[in-house]
Amino acid sequence: MIRSTLYNKFFFxxxxxxxxxSLHSQKKFTLVLDAGxxxxxxxxxxxxxxxxxxxxxxxTLGIVLKLGRMLEKNKDYKVIYTxxxxxxxxxxxxxxxxxxxxxxxxISVHVNSSPxxxxxxxxxxxxxxxxxxxxxxxxxxxxxxDVIFLDERDKENFASYNPSSPESLIALKIQQSKYLEASLxxxxxxxxxxxxxxxxxxxxxxxxxxxxxxxNAMPSILIETGFVNNYDDAHYISTEDGQQAxxxxxxxAIVNYKKLVDRNVKEPEPEKPVEQPLKNDFRIxxxxxxxxxxxxxxxxxxxxxxxxxxxxxxxxxxxxxxxYASVRDTNLKTAKDAGFRNSMAISFVPNQALGTGYYxxxxxxxxxxxxxxxxxxxxxxxxxxxxxxxxFYYTFGKYKTLEDAIKAQKELDGKGIKNTIIEKRLK
Numbered sequence: 001m002i003r004s005t006l007y008n009k010f011f012f013x014x015x016x017x018x019x020x021x022s023l024h025s026q027k028k029f030t031l032v033l034d035a036g037x038x039x040x041x042x043x044x045x046x047x048x049x050x051x052x053x054x055x056x057x058x059x060t061l062g063i064v065l066k067l068g069r070m071l072e073k074n075k076d077y078k079v080i081y082t083x084x085x086x087x088x089x090x091x092x093x094x095x096x097x098x099x100x101x102x103x104x105x106x107i108s109v110h111v112n113s114s115p116x117x118x119x120x121x122x123x124x125x126x127x128x129x130x131x132x133x134x135x136x137x138x139x140x141x142x143x144x145x146d147v148i149f150l151d152e153r154d155k156e157n158f159a160s161y162n163p164s165s166p167e168s169l170i171a172l173k174i175q176q177s178k179y180l181e182a183s184l185x186x187x188x189x190x191x192x193x194x195x196x197x198x199x200x201x202x203x204x205x206x207x208x209x210x211x212x213x214x215x216n217a218m219p220s221i222l223i224e225t226g227f228v229n230n231y232d233d234a235h236y237i238s239t240e241d242g243q244q245a246x247x248x249x250x251x252x253a254i255v256n257y258k259k260l261v262d263r264n265v266k267e268p269e270p271e272k273p274v275e276q277p278l279k280n281d282f283r284i285x286x287x288x289x290x291x292x293x294x295x296x297x298x299x300x301x302x303x304x305x306x307x308x309x310x311x312x313x314x315x316x317x318x319x320x321x322x323x324y325a326s327v328r329d330t331n332l333k334t335a336k337d338a339g340f341r342n343s344m345a346i347s348f349v350p351n352q353a354l355g356t357g358y359y360x361x362x363x364x365x366x367x368x369x370x371x372x373x374x375x376x377x378x379x380x381x382x383x384x385x386x387x388x389x390x391x392f393y394y395t396f397g398k399y400k401t402l403e404d405a406i407k408a409q410k411e412l413d414g415k416g417i418k419n420t421i422i423e424k425r426l427k
Contacts, residue, residue: 028078029258031071032098034108034212035064035081036222039088044113044228054228054238056111057086062240063109063225066247071254095215104261105186106220107250108212111237112227122230123201124194127222128183129213180207182219186257190223193249200226200236223250275324280347282328283307283318286340290314292365294419301338307406310362310423318346351401357426359405363417364394379415395423 036056037043043056065084071077080101082094089097098106114121187205194200213220225246226233236242286303292315293299293308300306300317307318319340320331328345335343363376363383369392370377370385376394377383386393396412399405405422412420 029076029105029261030078030080030101030103031254032080032082032094032101032103032106033064033068034094034106035060035083036108036110036212037088038083038086041088044111046113046228046234048231048234051235051238054111054234056113056228059111059225059228059237059243060109061086062243063237063247063250066244067107067109067250070247070251076258077254091212092215094212098220099215099217103218105254105257106213106216106218107254108220108222109250110222110224112224112233113229114227116229120230121227122233123203124191124226125203125224126187126190126205127208127210127213127224128180128187128205129207129210129216129220179216179219183221185260186219186253187221187223189253189256190221190250193252194246197249197252198245275326277323278325278328279323281321281323281350282331282345282347283321284328284331284335284340284343285346286317286319286335286343288314288316292421293317301340303335303338308421309402310421315421319343321348323350348402351403353400354424354426357424358398358400359402360395360399360423360425361397361405361409361412362393362421362423363396363412364392366392368392370394376417379417380412 037060038057041057043060045053045055047053061083064081068079068081071079080097080103082089082097094108112121112125184205191202191205195202210222213222226237228234228237237246286300286306290313291299295306303319305320307321309316309318319335320327322328322331332343332345363380364370367390369387380396382396384395386395397405397408399408402422409420409422
């Protein structure tokens with residue numbers, strides 16, 4: 001739930017991305033209502049013997065049309081639909097429509113689903129755009145982003161976007177920071193209404209990297225109205241009464257949000273200067289241990305973008321890399337929240353060559369030496385083998401900079417040789 005302090009901060013942030021209230025009052029408050037999925041993309045779905053087939057595309061359209069009818073009764077609102085029938089508008093079309101319309105608010109309605117056929121997971125949750133590393137939200141992001149491959153234009157537009165790239169995340173953060181606070185406000189109002197008016201379980205407001213939100217130049221939220229594979233939720237969202245109640249809760253949130261927007265703001269706050277990059281890169285040191293972990297090991301607590309570096313027999317695990325102070329601090333908080341309480345930010349000089357020693361790639365370690373027919377030996381004929389304390393170590397290459405070692409590691413990863421470790425040797 002969103003704390004009341006956000007509401008106080010909201011007034012100071014409004015002028016940054018909405019403009020003077022006097023200008024705003026001259027036009028209708030424009031909303032883009034997006035019924036998720038549609039057409040051949042039915043979205044989350046489940047069949048029940050008594051309810052029948054519950055399909056996300058039908059539920060979302062029902063809620064959006066009911067919400068739109070309520071808003072259209074008020075002359076102060078202009079409502080734009082991404083779809084009003086059973087068709088599939090591309091993600092590019094949905095965001096382009098919102099941006100061309102210079103909308104004040106974008107609301108996308110969806111239905112949730114968990115991996116199991118029958119869910120204990122239940123309730124509503126609302127997402128706003130943000131590069132959150134929370135693993136619990138990752139499944140939702142993947143499910144909603146999968147549909148970008150349904151449209152040729154989406155393939156073209158999103159092909160260059162790499163969610164694992166620090167540069168992409170930094171650009172995303174700068175672009176969306178103007179609208180994040182307002183999105184959190186309206187998202188909190190929606191979830192509050194679900195709890196207080198509809199007596200439903202709320203899973204809160206969360207940040208996630210969803211394609212249907214990230215290109216929007218306005219406050220935007222994606223509402224998951226319930227779990228299709230939870231019987232109680234499925235029954236609720238598939239009925240006319242349930243859909244009407246959901247639409248009313250969203251409508252009331254919009255009305256209250258607009259009241260905040262319409263309050264008189266005399267002077268806009270000066271625009272904050274664009275954050276300048278730091279001289280050095282920063283990685284978050286999670287731990288130093290004699291144990292070697294693979295990417296999916298529980299010891300890494302679900303964090304992604306981990307760079308292990310072996311040094312003096314110990315494996316040091318670094319999370320993220322950035323030369324922006326704000327992203328560095330966010331990464332450090334993420335690491336501590338994940339359970340790495342002693343984590344710290346470590347500075348790296350970009351492309352710094354080692355004065356003595358070199359970096360190499362540890363390809364394989366084990367008590368048994370690799371078979372002569374091993375794929376690794378075939379692909380890396382000049383691999384070096386050593387045996388220490390009964391353990392075989394296979395290494396490859398000598399690199400003066402960490403960046404060169406990372407580049408070589410990525411090349412091996414592209415060839416199918418996974419979970420290599422960069423080792424720093426000082427002699």
